[in-house]
Amino acid sequence: MMKIWVLLLLVSVASAQTNCPLAxxxxxxxxxxxxxxxxxHWxxxxxxxxxxxxxxxxFNPSDGSTDYGIFQINSRYWCSDGKFPGKKECPFTCNQLFSLQNSIACAKIVVQKRTMTAWDGWKxxxxxxxxxxxxxxCGV
Structure with a gap:
């Protein structure tokens, strides 16, 4: 039983620190x-x-779009997932936004065009x- 509590404690501590590597x-x-x-704020x-x-x-049932990656970038406007035709603002397919580096590059485009108000979670x-x-x- 003690081993389970130690494992749970380690998992919770590790989870709490995921913000620092990201920062x-x-x-x-x-x-x-x-x-x-x-x-x-990021x-x-x-x-x-x-x-x-x-x-x-x-998945957003209201319009059929999907949000992708760490920043939940939307497929209707920003990335291509094949469901919404037309030019997208970010030069990535939506699946490429599972890469943190691609998500960062796309998020820079989003914030330049729409500010942080593009993200409901941020608001x-x-x-x-x-x-x-x-x-x-985090030492940053």
């Missing part, structure tokens, strides 16, 4: 201050949208909030 990666990719958005948005899951998808959980906790203790 370091985003900082190295030039996201801190990109288009006026702080690093803490990390908060990633948590609000996907809980830091680079493989996340979410609901990060906008107007003290988001410093998302990078606290």
């Amino acid at each position: 370091r990666t985003l900082k190295a990719a030039g996201m801190d201050g990109f288009n006026g958005v702080s690093l803490a 990390v908060c948005m990633a948590f609000a949208e996907s809980s830091y899951d680079t493989q996340a998808t979410h 609901a959980k990060c906008r107007g909030q003290n988001v410093s906790k998302y990078i606290a203790g």
